[in-house]
Amino acid sequence: MSDVPYVELHAHSAFSFLDGASTPLELAAAAAERDYPAFALTDHDGVWGSMEFAHACRGFGVRSITGAELTMVVGPGVLSRGRDPRPRELRARTRTPTPPAGEHVHLTLLVEDATGYRNLCRLLTEAHAHTRDNTGRSAQPPWVTLELVEEHSEGLVCLSGCAGEGAVAGAWERGEPEVGAAMAKRLLGAFGRDRFRIELQRPYWRHDRARNRWLTGLAERLGVPCVATGNVHSHARSRAHLQDALVAVRLRTTLEASEPQRRGNSSSALASPAAMATRFAEHPEAVAETVRLAERLRFDLTEQLDYRYPGSHDPGTDRELAKVCRAKLYERYSGSWLAEAGRRLEEELAVIRHLDLSGFFILHRDLLELAREVAVEVRGPDSARSVLPPGRGRGSSVSSIVCYLTGLSHIDPVESDLFAGRFLNDEVTKMPDIDLDFPRDIREKLIPRVHERYGADRSALVAAFPTYRPRGAVRDLGKALALPPEEIDRVAKVVGFHERSGEIERDVVAAIGAERAGAHGWRALIDLCPEAMGLPRNASQHSGGMVISTRPLVDICPVVPTAMEGRQIVQWDKDSCADAGFLKIDLLGLGMLSAVERCVEEVGRTRGERLDLSRIPLDDPETFESIRAAETTGVFQIESRAQMQMLPRTRPENLDDLTVQVALVRPGPIQGGAVHPYIERRKRLREDPRFEIEYEHPLLEPVLKDTLGTIVYQEQVIEVAMHLAGFSSSQAEGLRRAMSRKRSAVELEKHHADFVAGATARGVPEATAERIWEQIQGFSGFGFPKAHSAAFGLLAYQSAWLRVHRAPEFLCALLNEQPMGFYPPDALVHEAQRRGVRLAGPDANRSRVECHVEAPSHRRTAAPRRRDENRSMSAEIGPSPEEARGGLLVRVGLGYVKGVRKEEMEGLVAQRERDGPYEGIADLASRSGAGRDGLERLAWAGALDDLVLDAPRIDRRYRGSSRGASSGGRRAALWEAGIAGTGVRHEEGTQMALPLEVPGAPSLQPLGDWGKAIADYRSTGMTLGEHPMALMRPSLGPELRRSADLERIEDGAIVEVAGMVVARQRPETAKGIVFMLLEDERGTVNLIVPASVYERHRAVVRASPLVRAKGRLERREGTTNVLVSEVRELEWQEPPPSEGRERQGAAAAGGEPSLPRSRRPRRRPSPPAIARTHARRRLRERAVAELRAVAPTGHSWGRRG
């Protein structure tokens, strides 16, 4: 190191969150390239990126130094007060929860030894401890007091801080040199001459030399050395502009307005040691000091953490685990299964003992027991859900018999023939993963209970770092560049989710035109966006990963509170936690599991039936028939468009087939070329049961038999490598890892050579080995382990069974668990209506806060007033099989009305249940405590229709028409809600209004179907009434086919279709093809948009909610698609006057009377008739534009389209 003139001791990565423009990996690589022997990462108030940096540095041969730039609040009197003489405990108790008035200043802290690291973690934990105090979702800035720094100085080297905001130099910048000098003296007192340095920086600001002259003078007076630092903010100059823009984003302002806070030039980019020595030519001693100091800072984050989890070193856990498992073994197995299960159990226990992991399994089992307690509390002991297990395993752990016997998995690995090598083998070097799925409500309660059980200082969630994606980058950086908001919005809407950097320019051009895109601000955006991709934007919490430690976690990694009360995260994400050797327990919330439980509960409530899903028949013909017919909307895992295309071709017949099905539509099998051979071979086998699968090599038959010779599961990669090429289990696991997350081409190529050599040594022809390798390599995208597929396949079956046999309750559960799944609520309800499930809109006298299922008796008694017998309920679509089986009806909850306050709706329902139904809107307003805004929103949604006082006031022209009455009711309800006295909210509660009668509404024109559909979408995001496409239909012309018509049209015909976009998908694996799902009033249509068509119509394909498309009809093995050649936005087209008026009738009238119209001989229209036609056209066009604005956005997946 002595040959190198300079070591960087102050650098920020993007983990300084919007004050650093490079990843730790980029910094480490750049440091290695510039021959730095050591390098310190000192992000603001955190070590978020330190583990990643330490490992990256190790890979590059650079020694990492751990540190942080800590924010300290220094009040005016702090320095003159001197050190607080009170005992530490007392000082801690009286620590102020809000920052004391004063300056936020920075200190650079570097870790010298393990004690220093512990102190740094504690300081950082304290700095964040108050950031969520009474702040809701947005965090306040972290800070500590000087006293706290003084208490935690041991093992840390303190540099006096940066040029602008440093504890010492910053004071000089503010014109308070005496404050800076006093601070330096205090810090010297705390850290001593050995561990305190005056920090010199040269950011090329106006007064650099004067400041550094003052600082060196101060250092001389104090008798401490100076040390030079670069305050690096990016690994290369090319990121300097991005660094500027990120500062503006952080300050939520523009580049223009953030000028004083920006760095002012690009000198904060990493320079070489020689360049830094030149920069500090006037301070050679400060440069030399960097090297001397770096020599001392030997703490290694990759090796000195000393983490342990509860039970990890308990010698009794081997015996305890074996005892638990053997006891369960005899309960669950008998006969020949017992011998096989016993053999597998002993094998696994031996591996677990060898890896010293018994405590790991015992800890997981304890957590599951805790979850069981929580589940009883959440579900209630008598609930229909109480028979269900608290959670389920997923992932590769499901293949373990130990997991099965300890309750961590619900799948029998012996019966399902699951291979545990991927999860557990003799040579694993990292902690295995056990993922547990819980219903959301149980998980919410379980997490704080884990904190209680193991201690708040010993357990925390794992962090996650949302990174910049194209859409977010366009929005954030566009705002910083002060680009017009509406143009930013337009561009953001067409930008893809997984956009490649080169495509952003094309998107900008597509959205705002080439001329605008050439303007300077837009050029800057086009340049900046690719640079920002992948940089962390902020810290968040992982979906369920928790770490538990025997030592206080705050000594190992800083812990910070999250936006959700009672939750805290460590400052590392799952990769850093894995690198640190932390035991990470995944307590995941699975929406479908919650939905299934809700459904079971609803079934218990409406039918009095205790449904035990573990006892439903697993070979129900009706269920499998619906799966084979791809009637799987809402079903777990097999509801996507791609799955629906596949199901009629693979035709699953049992759970094993479903297990394959779940795993088949994943990037791994798709890219590995497994899909088509699998489908083809299944078809051949159906046609001829004697059909023999031709394997690439006979050695593959035992491992690929279940999947008909194709590689579908992750572990099949391992097994193929072991069987065909003689890989050891760990060698094969290494191959799987090389193919997964952070795959490296070099590493994969090394496995390639070993694979071919191993296979040929076993007599496999080289060409065959190469072909199989290609399949393996193709698999390197994401794929499921079989164990995971088995667990998900079972849930898929159970949800399909519920959909078939308990349809209203299942739909109700799905609606209550949103957001989840592939389809928005609007599409779910339309699909359910098409198969006869009855739904009704929100109703103040019938709805609960959430959706629920009404049995007929409820409906008879719920509403006291039957003033409006003909009222359509918007949606009660008539007789159905469900009606015949008991007439159950799904009632939309009041909570579905957008913008209402949950507590108001809870109050409304509670009051109704306590004192009886509401007699009118005035009664509702006076009793429920709902405010005017809430009442108006309910009125818009139609929830007050039945409470309208004086129905006859509706214009007599509309009486007798169910549509008129209903729609008029909605307007009258709005009127009454507007004049009724409502409750007034105060801090102490709500002051109820007097129950004064309100005058009835005047004669009002009812909302037409258009108006109602728009009001429905605006207020609840879905309509239960006329489908918008039915309203559009009169304008569409006979050439436009309905979805149901397609079945009758011959393959290859050119068709034109239109509909609302339910989903759009642009899979990475599909070479630019976009798949769209349109919905019209009869069903859905699959569109395949080739890349060339997509390029011509990007904005429409990606963002338009209503489209019309022309293309060739393609029918293959029960699936129908339209291969699109043209696609455009769906517009209203006024039909020819006479014909059109007859066709459209009054159904489409946007607020017009639905009067009968007599037929008239065709004649030249009069000027007033022409004027009326124009007025009507404008009305429709406005209605369509409004519908487009409020229609639900279809879900988008993959490279979002």
Add this chain to the structure above:
Amino acid sequence: MSPGLRRLYAPRRVKVEVDTEGVPLAVEGVAVGAVREEWLVEDRWWTLRPMWRHYFELVLVDGRDVTVFRDGRGRWYRQQA
């Protein structure tokens, strides 16, 4: 700019001799006695008029304190700071 208004501290072109590192040796023929400060301004890069200025605050041998800068095109200006 409206008639009657005039920019204050507007930079004026000036002749500066520099050494091999680009550090001024003389301004308008008067030798530089010392460099008091040196700073860099890179701003407005996202606009039509990006700014790149390398400033030097100099003490000339005749005792005057002057501030000069070089722009992105290598032209020198004097500016009253």
